Amino acid sequence: MSRRGIPGAPGAGADDGDPHRVRLDQWLWAARFFKTRSLAAEAIDGGKVEVGGERAKRARVVRVGDVVKLRQGPIEFELVVKALAARRGSASIAQALYEETPEGKALRERTQLQLKLAHVQYDFAEGRPDKKQRRDLDRWKGRE
Secondary structure: OOOOOOOOOOOOOOOOOOOOOHHHHHHHEEEEOOHHHHHHHHHOOOOEEEOOOOEEEOOOOOOOOOOOEEOOEEEEEEEEEEEOOOOOEEEEEEEHOEOOOHHHHHHHHHHHHHHHHHHHOOOOOOOOHHHHHHHHHHHHOOOO
């Protein structure tokens, strides 16, 4: 028999339906930083999420006012929790759950600009090499 539905009972976790107690992985999923809750949990377990300057665990309870640092590839977000939600809603609702700090936003935008400028673009105007050009390339590279 499960005791999950009984508040305060052993085995009752942070995800027992209390709207004031939301797990970190649930909140990240509800705030639409991850497509699935399991992806959010993997990021947390991989050390890509910090709460209050400390590495967090997936079952950590998020509170309003917590500062969450999140890394997704080269992009880093620094967020302040404004509201809690255990269920995923629309994008406008998700954006109301957090506020990005000005320093974090400036850093993220700077990183995105660097990535955009560093992107090497290849000109496909000439198209792919034809058979003769490929043979010439092979000969030039010594792969006859």
